[in-house]
Amino acid sequence: MAGLATKFGSGAMTNSVAEIADNEAIFVIGSNTTENHPIIALRMKEAVAKGAQLIVADPRKIPLVKFATLWLRHRPGTDSTLLNAIMHVILDEGLEDKDFIAARTEGYDAFVQSLEPFTVEYGEEITGVPAEDIKKAARIYATAGNAGIYYAMGITQHIMGTYNVCAVGNLAMLTGNVGKRAAGVNPLRGQNNVQGACDMGGLPNVYPGYQKVDVPAIKEKFEKAWGTSLSDKIGLAATEMTGAMLDGTLKGMYIFGENPALSDPNTTHSVKAFSALDFLVVQDIFMTETARLADVVLPGASFAEKDGTFTCSERRVQRIRKAVNSPGSAQSDLNIIDQIYKRVVASGDLTEKPKAAAIFDEAAALWPAMAGINYERLEQQSLQWPCPSTDHPGTEFLFQDTFPREGGKALFTPVPFVSSKELPDKEYPYVLTTGRELFHYHTGTMTRRSSGLNMIAPEAFVEVNPADADVLGVAQGEFLTVSSRRGSIKLKARVSKIVPPNVVFIPFHYSEAAANLLTSDAMDPICKIMEAKVCAVRIEK
Amino acid sequence: MITLTIDGKQIEVAEGTTVLEASRQLGIDVPTLCHDDRLKPFGACRLCIVEISGMAKPVTSCTTPAANGMVVKTNSEKLYRLRKTTVELLLSDHPNDCMVCTSSGDCALQELAYLYGIRENRFTGAMREHNRVDHNPFITRDQNKCVMCGLCVRVCEEVQGVGAIGYAERGFEAKVIPPFGKDLDCEFCGQCVAVCPTGALTGRLWAGKPRLEGVKFTDTTCTYCGCGCNITLRTHGDQVIRVDSDPKNHNRGWLCVKGRFGYEFINSGDRLTHPLIRREKGGQFEKASWDEALDYVAKKLTDIKAENGPDALAGLCSARCSNEENYLFQKMFRAGLGTNNIDHCARY
């Protein structure tokens, strides 16, 4: 997010999902699309069937590889080097889009200079991808009429996550593959409303619509709208809150619809932090690992029980509608928040229930990109922001004419080599990478309550390459203990060539063998994301 | 552009448009069992046959590209007879158990039988007898109800790229099965179930649940990943009994296993139903009334703020919840409690 915002002035999928079918080249890096975004992956398959070339860069042999023209199996944590080496080839072979660079970008010369060390030979040495394949990837991507890049947490959940995102952006800019239909930079959102939560100001540094809290004019605007004075101090990022809880500066927390006690890297650490709070209130639909640590638990409503809107990966705002009543006395989350709000400020009519449509209108009035969207229009059709006025049809792809930065140009940003924080050593010789599988979702609070999904995917496992399994003397289905400097879990071995030698994979859905007990909370210094995708582990039978 | 005449009406269509598509553009209803706009034409059911001047025999409109000057008839005595025979043949090899079939009311064959008024059947004879029991939790196969339209095979291959099922055997015994007749080994996206025109493929979770009587349909958005698929919840009372998706949606009606079949959590017995308060550290949760709980929370938050300043408070909002909830939540922290300590787990 931070990376793209710096480069383009805004961070979201630049294109729409439907446009994927018209990509001539597709570059998927750090996204296990078929399992994590199955329906977006269908469009990729459609594009391949229509003749598009698909490049997949992933240390694991993910299902999408079956459809790929070229698979780059780079070492975990070497994404930006791979991307830099690809760009080096593009420059070597003169495949860059000179017109686009001249007309629509800045910072080019410094960027070109920064690429110098990233020769294909160096790329091969660092990433383990054969130089020939790096060249092939460069040619496929750079010579296609429309090329799209798709990435997810495999790019961002690294200590150099922001750099990775910058490298992705650089690649698109270098070849003129942004700001047009079916060509762009597309972060795939992992959850139903990540996009919306960000859009609505669920971030410590911005109000709704990415409007900075430390810019006086903006603060004034919100103070006027909300009728109260506001803080101009940038708040704590979630990853920073852990430290603040432990050192006692953060005393009370209110968490709703999240389960950080299982989803946070190094959960032992974060559980200790939550326990150190004076007061923790958790609002959820299930007794999650986090709720167990709370002082107050408030029963909320599932998506089927309330009215509102979600904004999906492609900036599309769409309605959710109440279909059933909540069980017991569980209440709509909007109602609960409203009740607490009113009690906290000791004003407002407690008997009056908040209306989703009215709150949407309030938010839309404060963010020009959403100003044209309202429930009346959403009844007819979903709309993609930016949608500045009620007669605007919404925006299929971003940056057609200009980038929303000062001067209107996209910025090339040099990306130096940064190594993962925790690399394998004698004591912890394997690289652990984590992710999701098709049949479960996130911390499993919903999917593990589906009898069918649980029947198909009942338990945690660790993917181990057959060569490693041989060394470890472990057979399919035998238990292994996987330990890192932070913790240790026991789970079954799944011997598979999906992972390369010396790398193991564990899905993080299972609380009984929680992968995040092992992962590292080393943090990207810019966007404060934790390095869940790479850490060092030891494996014992 | 191409100009042709269908049932006496002229229409201009783009190159590559089929006669069926052109007919539908004119609002002419041509029956089909094996056609889906989202898949390649197949031409198996022979119901969409039309007569085209200059062609010796009726041709399937789904596979025939429109051509300039074509004169098409979608209805005639001859076509009616051929279509009726086809429906009658299908019914002659179909269990007559609509009363207890999951797909009753949602079955293209049932509808055709009704439209052609087929009560008696001229072609009684042998019927297929498949007695396969599947061991998967989501998809029930009743091959005796299969009309061999091939939609399931095509969707699995063309859309899902999996190819978990294919055709086997010949003649009357031809059937759709997984390779070597094993159990279904698939991703359980249920795309096949969604396109099946009869009760041959149904959701296992649907069995024994209300079909149409008393069922409410609510259009909404899937709660899982960021694809944002549009879904329709079928509910009966407060029970969610089925999830499907309209082909006209931006996800074209396609869903994944979680979106289509992972809805049981909504009515799970594990759902939290009452506010709970733990009054002392290390103590037990106690049930509380809403007023009690809400007052308690508000007091605790305001107390901490009073003692330690607003930045001693933080909130995590939710990538799972609605825009409105997230907006109100951050507004409460910023405007109500005075801190920007707001984040969510988008980073994970």
Added chain:
Amino acid sequence: MSGEIVVNVCMGTGGIAAGGDLVMEEFSKQFEAAGIQNATVKEKCRLHKVGCRGFCARDVLVDITVDGEVSTYQYIQPEMVSRLIQDHVIGAKPVKEWLVGDDYHTFHDNQTKIVLGDLGKIDPESIDEYLQVDGYKAAEKALTTMTPAQVIQTVKDSMLRGRGGGGFPTGIKWGFCAANKSDQYYIICNADEGDPGAFMDRSVVEGNPHAVIEGMIIGAYAIGASIGYVYIRAEYPLAVDRLHLALKAAKERGYLGEKLFGTDFNFKIKVKLGAGAFVCGEETALIASIEGERGMPRAKPPFPANKGLWGKPTIINNVETLANLPHILNKGAAWYASIGSEKSKGTKVIALTGKIRNTGLIEIPMGMPLKEIIFNIGGGIEGDKLFKAVQTGGPSGGCIPQQHIDLPVDYEGLASVGSMMGSGGMVVLDETDCMVNISKFFLEFTQSESCGKCVPCRIGTKRLLEILTRITEGDGKEGDIELLLELAEDVRDSSLCGLGMSAPNPVISTIKYFRHEYEAHIKNKKCPAKVCNKLLTFFIREDMCVGCGMCAKACPVNAIAGEKKLAHKIDNHLCIQCGSCFDACKFSAVLKE
């Protein structure tokens, strides 16, 4: 070499089945042995394997040519070889009693052989022998002296029509294909002969594979294809082997590969084995099969000539069509067009079987009357029974009765009486054949070979078969004939591919010409030809029965009793009309009525 003695042994599939390989081996062994004592044998004898000449019923056929004088022997077995060598090869005296008779000559002399011309004369495994009969001259002529358009025009002028069944003019089809703009074109040789009893294509591939390859080269050049496929049944192992040998030889000699005949034209041929599905003879199903899909037909249009294999313009010609091409190019379109009837030019290879004296593979000029085929070439009905009908065109053809015996055999003639040319099957039926049963037989075949894709073919043929079955079992109902006709028409008019469209032909044509037989089955519960057992009463003629007890042993329901050596009796209350006793009796004492 003057004075050469050549021994031809028939080594087609029929010849080998009759022991041709053993005869060949015996000749080879004995020549070796004889050669030690007799210099003539060693120096002058050449043993020579040849392809099928058509008269398979007389195999193993052996020609011994001494000083240009050909003598043909029939029914030769290995133990007869030593006498042939002693008497004929060494002694120069043919063994009269083993020579073929006049019927062998009437069989051959009434034919006009173009495609089969070199079969039985040249060694199919030797490219040199093919070259000796002007092999690859036509391809050379086309590539080096003609433009593709001229080749297409020549084929158009010859009026050659597709021999696979459809009879579509080959040159016109090529023209359609060549008119498409594409980066790739394909030519496919359809050698997936699937009609029961048909072996035209197999014999040609086995007996003269280079002619097929040369035909493909000519076609490929005409449409601009650089890749060709031969789609051939895996159940034809000998044909597959000889095809592979021929392809290898042609490649080695530069007739396939790059820069053929010094031109810029490149062409290679791949072989794809079919797995024996009848429907894969249908061109769109065949294409699906080559693409690795299940062999299911696709709707036309688009036609393969426009969008075929892998979506590219594709020509599919059958073996016989392709084998005609070298002759047309060598001798000219006018020569070819001078043979045959008005609209059907050239010759047709026919597999002649059934209740006829001379069964085998024949080649006739188009337009020859049925009568001549059956009574001259075929030598008339076996056992001097009465001719009843002839079924042409394979399992989906029609039955032609006595009244049309003068019908000229060409595309138009056969179609005019509700039958078709098909790939050239001809089954002769006599008075002991039941037409309802024949119709049922063919429906059984087409139903079990239906791919199951379209409803009318998958279920419609099943229901037709069920109605026919109940009629032959005495359960026919009033109205069944009308129901059969209605359904047959609907299946014909609404099926997806040629298989379903033509599957009802046997039903429609037998009802048209033999409705009274159907009526006898339904109304009188009788089978006039005494074929349908369920409608017959079985009894034993006391005067003929020797009391051997074989019938009683064969009876599955113990309905036959009798003392040993005394006449037996059938209890008709117990009898289930299975016919086992009839088949078991060696004294023709079991009768049915």
